[in-house]
Amino acid sequence: MVEIVILAMIAAFLGMRLYSVLGRRAEHEEEVIPTNRFERGDEEAPPRAMTQPAGDTAQGDRTIAGFPPAIEMGLREISTADRNFELLGFLEGARGAYEVVLEAFWRGDKEELQALCDDDVYESFAAVIDEREEAGITMDNRLIRIEDVTVHSAELDGKIARIALRFVSDIASVSRNKEGAVVAGSLDDAVESRDIWTFSRDIRSDDPQWLLDETDQG
Incomplete structure (x- = not known):
């Protein structure tokens, strides 16, 4: 009994560390859907890297207007400097990247995180993963759905394009001990997560992938 209480306290501490890395969450009850994919009406897996196809310039101008x-x-400025940039394709790629990064973090996949994040963000994720492993805590989280994705800011800093997006999503979170017993959280309660993630890309590069280079509260 004492061991369970201690593990629950450790899980709560790691949960606070998670909030500092991923953003702020507001708890509310939600029906859990047994899937790790956000709702989009198909069975395709999310992209393993955040890339985008070349877009039509006129269509790109229309989607950019109104902000x-x-x-x-x-x-x-980003669209002018990078003629392959197309906002709708970027947003779709960002939704997939959001899911891939979260799931890699939850299962402790450092290799995948390193491929999708810049060094600072990767080190933050890796530090929390190491703390979890040392405490014998595993995460059984589920991304129920992404409710909304909006552009929070955009800039071209020299040749580096940066776009910050606000994600509003529902997540069911559970922490387990080495024996697999639940020590914190519940899959019966979803949590609203509000995060601002900034993606960056060197527009001089032939690599179309955007990297996650900052996370903040939303």
Whole structure:
């Protein structure tokens, strides 16, 4: 009994570390859907890297219009400097990257995280994973759905394009001990997660992949 209480306290501490890395969550009851994919009406797995196809310039201009002036200016600068940039394709890729990064973090897959994040973000994720492993805690989390993805900011810093997105999603979270017993959380309660993730890409590079280079509260 004492061991369970101690593990629950450790799980709670690691949960707070998780919030500092991934963002803020507001708890509410939600029906759990037994799937790790967000709802999009097909059975395709998310992309393993955040890339985008080349888009039509006229269509890109239409999708960029209507944002607040600072965001629209940033998106237009990126679109002008990178003729392959297309906002809708970027947003779809970002949704897939959000899911892939979360699931890699939950299962402790450092190799996949390193391929999708810049060094600073990767080191933050890896530190929490190491703490979990040392405490004998595993995470049995499920991304129920992504409710909304919106552009929070956009800028072209020299040749580095940066776009920050606000994600609103529902996540069911459970922490287990070495024996697999639940020590914190419940799959019967979903948690609303509000995160701002910033993706970056060197527009001079032939590699179309965007990397996660910052996470913040949403």
